[in-house]
Amino acid sequence: MQELPNPSLYQRNLLIDDKFKVKEAEKLLSWFKDEVDFQMNIFLDKKIEEAREISEEATILVDEVKRFVFAGGKRVRPAFLYSGYIAAGGKAHAAVTLASLCVEFLHTFALIHDDIIDRSDTRRGKPTSHKAFENIHKSKKYLGDREHFGLSSAILAGDLAFTFAEEILTSSPFPQERLRRARYFFDQMKFQVITGEYLDVLGSYKKRLTEEEVLNILEYKTAKYTVERPLQIGAMLAGAEVAILESFTAYGIPLGQAFQLQDDILGIFGDAEKIGKPVGADIREGKKTVLIAKTYEWASKKEEQLLDRVVGNWAATDKDLSRVKEIIYSVGAYGYAIKLSHRLIDQAKTAIDKDKYVGEGKEYLLVAADYLLNRIS
Amino acid sequence: MQELPNPSLYQRNLLIDDKFKVKEAEKLLSWFKDEVDFQMNIFLDKKIEEAREISEEATILVDEVKRFVFAGGKRVRPAFLYSGYIAAGGKAHAAVTLASLCVEFLHTFALIHDDIIDRSDTRRGKPTSHKAFENIHKSKKYLGDREHFGLSSAILAGDLAFTFAEEILTSSPFPQERLRRARYFFDQMKFQVITGEYLDVLGSYKKRLTEEEVLNILEYKTAKYTVERPLQIGAMLAGAEVAILESFTAYGIPLGQAFQLQDDILGIFGDAEKIGKPVGADIREGKKTVLIAKTYEWASKKEEQLLDRVVGNWAATDKDLSRVKEIIYSVGAYGYAIKLSHRLIDQAKTAIDKDKYVGEGKEYLLVAADYLLNRIS
Numbered sequence: 001m002q003e004l005p006n007p008s009l010y011q012r013n014l015l016i017d018d019k020f021k022v023k024e025a026e027k028l029l030s031w032f033k034d035e036v037d038f039q040m041n042i043f044l045d046k047k048i049e050e051a052r053e054i055s056e057e058a059t060i061l062v063d064e065v066k067r068f069v070f071a072g073g074k075r076v077r078p079a080f081l082y083s084g085y086i087a088a089g090g091k092a093h094a095a096v097t098l099a100s101l102c103v104e105f106l107h108t109f110a111l112i113h114d115d116i117i118d119r120s121d122t123r124r125g126k127p128t129s130h131k132a133f134e135n136i137h138k139s140k141k142y143l144g145d146r147e148h149f150g151l152s153s154a155i156l157a158g159d160l161a162f163t164f165a166e167e168i169l170t171s172s173p174f175p176q177e178r179l180r181r182a183r184y185f186f187d188q189m190k191f192q193v194i195t196g197e198y199l200d201v202l203g204s205y206k207k208r209l210t211e212e213e214v215l216n217i218l219e220y221k222t223a224k225y226t227v228e229r230p231l232q233i234g235a236m237l238a239g240a241e242v243a244i245l246e247s248f249t250a251y252g253i254p255l256g257q258a259f260q261l262q263d264d265i266l267g268i269f270g271d272a273e274k275i276g277k278p279v280g281a282d283i284r285e286g287k288k289t290v291l292i293a294k295t296y297e298w299a300s301k302k303e304e305q306l307l308d309r310v311v312g313n314w315a316a317t318d319k320d321l322s323r324v325k326e327i328i329y330s331v332g333a334y335g336y337a338i339k340l341s342h343r344l345i346d347q348a349k350t351a352i353d354k355d356k357y358v359g360e361g362k363e364y365l366l367v368a369a370d371y372l373l374n375r376i377s
Numbered sequence: 378m379q380e381l382p383n384p385s386l387y388q389r390n391l392l393i394d395d396k397f398k399v400k401e402a403e404k405l406l407s408w409f410k411d412e413v414d415f416q417m418n419i420f421l422d423k424k425i426e427e428a429r430e431i432s433e434e435a436t437i438l439v440d441e442v443k444r445f446v447f448a449g450g451k452r453v454r455p456a457f458l459y460s461g462y463i464a465a466g467g468k469a470h471a472a473v474t475l476a477s478l479c480v481e482f483l484h485t486f487a488l489i490h491d492d493i494i495d496r497s498d499t500r501r502g503k504p505t506s507h508k509a510f511e512n513i514h515k516s517k518k519y520l521g522d523r524e525h526f527g528l529s530s531a532i533l534a535g536d537l538a539f540t541f542a543e544e545i546l547t548s549s550p551f552p553q554e555r556l557r558r559a560r561y562f563f564d565q566m567k568f569q570v571i572t573g574e575y576l577d578v579l580g581s582y583k584k585r586l587t588e589e590e591v592l593n594i595l596e597y598k599t600a601k602y603t604v605e606r607p608l609q610i611g612a613m614l615a616g617a618e619v620a621i622l623e624s625f626t627a628y629g630i631p632l633g634q635a636f637q638l639q640d641d642i643l644g645i646f647g648d649a650e651k652i653g654k655p656v657g658a659d660i661r662e663g664k665k666t667v668l669i670a671k672t673y674e675w676a677s678k679k680e681e682q683l684l685d686r687v688v689g690n691w692a693a694t695d696k697d698l699s700r701v702k703e704i705i706y707s708v709g710a711y712g713y714a715i716k717l718s719h720r721l722i723d724q725a726k727t728a729i730d731k732d733k734y735v736g737e738g739k740e741y742l743l744v745a746a747d748y749l750l751n752r753i754s
Contacts, residue, residue, distance in 0.1 A: 061575045
């Protein structure tokens, strides 16, 4: 059997670049992550007390949002919001840290609902929200359909996280006009992630998507959502001119797409422990990726038959998965995805180089990009 | 068999009161409803065009929100927001009409998710959102699990309506400081309706709730949500002092509870066509109401056994349902609920009488109360 590429090697090749200050990034963003977590903890404890005023049992719903939030995550979206704020000349570090929780709570909401839609039982090695509520149903000996209780409660836990995202903005100590402009981009972000997720759902009920369709979903569901919108919200909170937004788009969209490509490659070629889900889950689930779209495009008739049998088939064997991986590699889709992600990263870097940012703006954006691309889970 | 009370008689008794100007209410609020619908239509058509920029298929999700919104509803919550605005001295009719859509879109969100949780197939005689998406799955010949497609898409349609509620406020032409204060109450409204719904979910997985527990759920899920919060949001948009809020609470909470009591009575004794769901559905579903809590409290051992067998049992026969209705009546729970709702309405009226409102404020509040209590679906 042909030797398959080693994804850790891939990572190293892709990421070691003397412009990217890996150590500094990790230090800076791990400090920022701690700050975000600290604020999030205070906020959620306050909400638990508010729930207790309604009823002791109502606290369970907020408890679950808290458990989910602290089960993992690198706070990538707050980091971009923060970087956008600094790059646009903002100085109020404490205020923007608090405001940055809005994109993290939005992400919490999106993940909880996504997990229901994808029928995932675990995320980052821990139970998803609907599974956690099934466990509560069991331990509290509630009556009735356990699975439906898990589903119902998780829908509401997601809704609650959505509400928290808004409350954070309402109580952010920024001039109202800046908040109004930030909200415009936040509203866009929400609209696009929800419609993007819907396209993703539609995609999973279709046999195949073209590369163009996949890239369109990525643009809305990942690139705008993870990078561009958080940067823009940060810039608006700093009172920036609209001109800076174009450069954020030129940087954010390719970076976000590169990130998703990397995630898709790791989802198939990465190791289970690092990516936090079983090897081959993406293939068995039939996840629509550029990698799979290109593989179909370039596969022979015989290979296509094999793909049809294995992709999206939960009963596929490990041997089947290995053969699909070999095809992805041999038809050139793997190399194509690597090259495309390199090109997108170069594009993002060029966009930063071209523009003049205030103070340490440029460095923050480079560092945030590196942080994103080092992200595993 | 004992003759059961006629709910239309009950309605007439409860509502004919010379202080309540029924005709005027209907005229005024039907005009307002048309205005709200007109604005909602413009807003949703704009969102459909925005979705089209993402992809033609993304429009389907917005189309469904639009279908759902126009499938029915009397725009009761916008009417209270409007009344609160007028009662607090507001003059910008067009601006507040637009802003009032926020509570209607929030309600759309809540209903779409509730229907999933309650596994309802129809609302107001038309398909619920998850059912509508199942029909789309069928007509477009999508692959895979039809029911899960319906569920997934409806979760997202609800999420989208939630986003629209926020966007409306962001774009409302009010001074930013008023909007910030209005948002505070809007955030409270969201937090409380979601935790209230969670308590309702919990309740449905338990055998029984006490009257106190039921009233607590009603306070959060219905009274604050339907009446108090919309009034408060309206008042804040008018730039009102905080003092007016107390009187809104004194009026809004009992009125909202009376409304829910009436809804529960009609849910058991009303006729199917008017209430828009099958007769006895509330009993078969095991809906936790004051009526049922009181019936359990006052039932004999033998009656209790019958209740245990029928309440919450989807397989209960029509004869079983008739016997349960008789018990509700004979133990005095029916009379108790009627009296309680009368007392609550008196309490609400007294609260308005005591306070001095600007201009036509008082009349608007009386009229809105009547509109609410005449609400059937």
